[in-house]
Amino acid sequence: MFARNDSIKKRKQAGWCIRMLLKSNLFVIVGIFLFQSILGILQTANVVITQKIVKLVQQPDSERLIFFICIWGVIEILKKTAPSLTEILGLRLQAQIFLTFYKQVCDKLHRLSILKYDESEFLVRLERTRRAIDEKIADYIRQIFSLISLLITIGSLGVVLSGISPFYLIYFIIMSVLQNTILILNSRDTVNLFANQDKKQHKERYYKELLQNRTYAKEIRSYDCYKWLIGKRLKNYRSIIHEHLQFSKKWSIINIFTGMLLYFLEGSILVILFLQLYNQTITADIVILVIQAQELFCGTIFSCVGHITSLREDFSYIISLLQIMNEKEMEEVKHCITDNGFRMQNICYSYNSDKCVLKNIDLTIHDKEKIAIVGRNGSGKSTLAKIVMGLLEPTSGKIIVNTNKKMAIFQDFSKFYLTVKENILPGVINIENNKIEDFCKNNRGLDFLFELPAGLDTHLGPDLYEDGIDLSGGEWQKISILRALLMEADLVVFDEPTAALDPLSERAVFQEIQELLKDKTVIIITHRIGLTKFADNIVFLEKGEIVENGTYEKLLTNSHGWFKRYCYEQGKWYV
């Protein structure tokens, strides 16, 4: 039953892939098909015309000779131009495929759980999908049409050869079978080799990034661990190369023996032909035709098998694309009208089956309410924030929301290497500098924005732009907070929003948060007890459970409570 559903799904996905291809590429695909078919016929026509010319040279018929030489010339010109035209159409096809599939894959990825990015198998698949979009789909189509062209050449040559003598056709088929059996076995081994090395290659790319990336460079230097890292990379690299060398050794030996056997067979057919010519059972033009046909026939079958192998390889990349498109999407949280802004009922969450990170969370956050979530490291605060944002799907329980637009600033917020204003309002087209400037003028913590070389148009990212600059950790954090203040959202989640700020900036930014987000629902995750004072409700998490819940004043009255102890421990630093 499951297998049947699976194959129906696969057929649907393959159908989707073909529809997407035909939708915007029909003319290009038909064009490539026509050019390749013409090329296929021209190859055989060339051999036949050469034979006619040789025959006419022996008979004094200059008019027919000139006619065939002209045809030969036209065929040569067409043979030279058709591949270039096919190449141009191929590039067009490549660009169209990229535009069509790239957006579809991005849309799909956007709907998947972020946990997928923690799975190495998924990342390998994603890399293969990228290659499918960049080159393999277009290559697959080109290979199919080249194959058609080659099959036309083989078919037409087969007809010509069997007209002379079926012996030659059978002889050439035997030669091809031998040559191609080796090629097929080799390609099967190659595909297996690369498939087995996928994970090692993934690791190899990671180590390469680690040793070349500016972000890691400073830490690698300060820990003085680059030699250790190089050692790790070399170990992985050596293991990849060792497998390649073993593979090459085995196949070099097989190829040498097969090559010698093929030379023997090729030499034998020449001997047979010259003996027949000597005995006058065939003419010189037929000898030339058979010699040319042998080269073309065996060469074309060899290319055919090569194309079939490449088709299989290309298809394995397309399968990865289909697998990504087939990934289970996260279910959208149902929006329903309720007076309460956000309700979580009996929410449980596990990253993996053996550990429950959140247990029976029951929490109601009213519209415009400010909630602080506090708790020890690993108690599940960030996980809860991700569930609120719809980035993780609860393992069980129910969420009821009436907020349309949500926004979060996470601990590990993104630093976009774009301009400052694009960082503040990513995705907003035609950002007015005035709007941001007016806002920033009244906030002393944001003075630094006016001192940047090109103000809000300054490029961030020294390794990406010639005039690009970098910011301090706190300045980056201020930009991320500005994002939350200026983007219009009904519910804003802050996960450790002010960890990198100096006390003065922290206070200023916090006053802004209070003032500007007074009409919004705000969830703030923090270890700084001072920040919880502004909250209408404080939720204390311990080992994934809500162990305390109430206002600042109420929680402080519970002298044995978690929150009170937490305050006491933090207060010790300031005594």
Ligand SMILES: Nc1ncnc2c1ncn2[C@@H]1O[C@H](COP(=O)(O)OP(=O)(O)OP(=O)(O)O)[C@@H](O)[C@H]1O
């Ligand atoms: N992607 C993941 N896969 C498996 N376990 C995870 C993953 N992310 C977090 N965890 C585990 O879930 C638990 C809760 O993590 P979470 O990040 O929610 O804690 P937190 O309360 O925000 O901690 P902190 O105060 O240190 O930021 C931790 O034990 C952590 O090891």
